[in-house]
Amino acid sequence: MNVPVKTNDLEAFWMPFSANRQFKKAPRMFVAADRMHYTTDDGRKVLDGTAGLWCCNAGHNRPKxxxxxxxxxxxxxxxxxxxxxxxxxxxxxxxxxxxxxxxxxxxxxxxxxxxxxxxxxxxxxxxxxxxxxxxxxxxxxxxxxxxxxxxxxxxxxxxxxxxxxxxxxxxxxxxxxxxxxxxxxxxxxxxxxxxxxxxxxxxxxxxxxxxxxxxxxxxxxxxxxxxxxxxxxxxxxxxxxxxxxxxxxxxxxxxxxxxxxxxxxxxxxxxxxxxxxxxxxxxxxxxxxxxxxxxxxxxxxxxxxxxxxxxxxxxxxxxxxxxxxxxxxxxxxxxxxxxxGLLTRGAELAPYWEEQLHSLKGLPHVIDIRNMGLIGAIELEPIAGEPTKRAFSCFLDAFEHNLLIRTTGDIIALSPPLIISKSEIDQLFEILRGVLTRAA
Structure with missing residues (x-):
């Protein structure tokens, strides 16, 4: 016989591609989104550096x-x-x-x-x-x-x-x-x-x-x-x-x-x-x-x-x-x-994006940076015996500082909505610079 659970019980949902136990000890919840930002359940505005999951190219809450x-x-x-x-x-x-x-x-x-x-x-x-x-x-x-x-x-x-x-x-x-x-x-x-x-x-x-x-x-x-x-x-x-x-x-x-x-x-x-x-x-x-x-x-x-x-x-x-x-x-x-003009806007922003992304060269543990269009990757030196941990720690730190990034292995992947402005690009990389500077 199943024991009824509360409607907000986190255990009912088996999350995809997630560290379920880690998440459920310290949940990261989005409750709203508009254009370039998510809103967390504690009211913070988080800059979307990944277009959701490579998908929200026009940003969020678009009227049409x-x-x-x-x-x-x-x-x-x-x-x-x-x-x-x-x-x-x-x-x-x-x-x-x-x-x-x-x-x-x-x-x-x-x-x-x-x-x-x-x-x-x-x-x-x-x-x-x-x-x-x-x-x-x-x-x-x-x-x-x-x-x-x-x-x-x-x-x-x-x-x-x-x-x-x-x-x-x-x-x-x-x-x-x-x-x-x-x-x-x-x-x-x-x-x-x-x-x-x-x-x-x-x-x-x-x-x-x-x-x-x-x-x-x-x-x-x-x-x-x-x-x-x-x-x-x-x-x-x-x-x-x-x-x-x-x-x-x-x-x-x-x-x-x-x-x-x-x-x-x-x-x-x-x-x-x-x-x-x-x-x-x-x-x-x-x-x-x-x-x-x-x-x-x-x-x-x-x-x-x-x-x-x-x-x-x-x-x-x-x-x-x-x-x-x-x-x-x-x-x-x-x-x-x-x-x-979003299908080609990335070409206009790409040079500025590239310049800002590659300015992170020389920060601790950064062993490669690569880019094309409005996509960027920062490859980090793995922690010996603990693969993926360094990048995941950066993901958590970035979220706490109001930036959503994506990690795969020990690589940080960036792909913001195509509506991003130059000032938002500056903000994204300012936050990320701090994250990488603090990285263990």
Missing amino acids: IVEAIRQQAGELDYAPAFQMGHPKVFEFASKLVNVAPPGFNHVFFTNSGSESVETALKMALAYHRVKGNGSKFRLIGRERGYHGVNFGGISVGGIVSNRKMFGTLLTGVDHMRHTHDPARNAFTKGQPEYGAEFADDLERIVALHDASTIAAVIIEPMAGSTGVLMPPKGYLEKIRAICDKHDILLIFDEVITGYGRLGAPFATDYFGVSPDIIVTAKGVTNGVIPMGAVFAKSKIHDVFMTGPEHLIEFFHGYTYSGNPIACAAGIGTLETYKEE
Whole structure:
């Protein structure tokens, strides 16, 4: 028999990606948010240095998004996604492909980045099968890659802690080497000079398995959750060329880099390298309503559109694919991005952001700093025998001094809302300078 618990009992909620016991001894609670700041339960204003979780690109409590959700909830709260539709989902899809990189004319809706990754992987496998190349079943990821937490995503992903507890995962998966090379590229501003040759590791994998068995390669054009790793100059171009050579689909995971984070609408635009499928989520609705969107080129989509018209072409989807309220939030988000120029505003602020970020060089335990667009990473020397502790201590100290940062391993990751001002950038790095100065 369950013993009733109080409605505010912290033990009922098993928190994701959290040190549950530590948190519940000293909870950190947000109760409100507006533009660049959160409000804590004790009334403090905390500067959002991470756009929530890489997702609130337009900041918080934005009027067009709030009003769109309110109106939609009172008009049509849910409509079935299978064999039925509603106007908002078609309107939103049309608006999205108009801001997508050239050639991406179709969008498939999901509910998260993890689901977007699963969708893209299945889309790639099914594409080759429909074309008569069913022997192409292998999926290639990258060490230190992060592609969500579903079984496909952690299989192609390359972060040890996300993989080690969950058995054999998917079969037929291999991994390229990561590109992190601090010995040659420490304190680089923008793309590193060295490391394009890491792309040649894909040729090694092709030689091992044969191209006839490889369906797709999935990479983050800029790896985010592993600690903000920038692609070396020429690296993405070489990956694209190798995929073309061997008839392998290239999937870009832009869950973090999509919707203005690098100062261009997508990393695909920023780097000028075009994949075959783009995975997105987070910023598609400004993080307000769970949603993901997978962009596919016509060459992918059109292969499926054959056979009798009454048959389902792609046996995949979710109960909440294209949810009406999520679509309304997405339309409000795109309108906000457009009116405020947020899909490119990062390019204007990037030089100032870079200057302030790299001014932290020389502070205690700082062994690397890297940046691109409105993203930054500060890598710290780990405490001997206690990995991650130094960065986590900085996270706690920053919160106490009214700044929200993100840590992964012993790396501090920064990705503020794209509405941040120069004075708020100054405030962010002033707080962080104090945090790093005090770091044990």
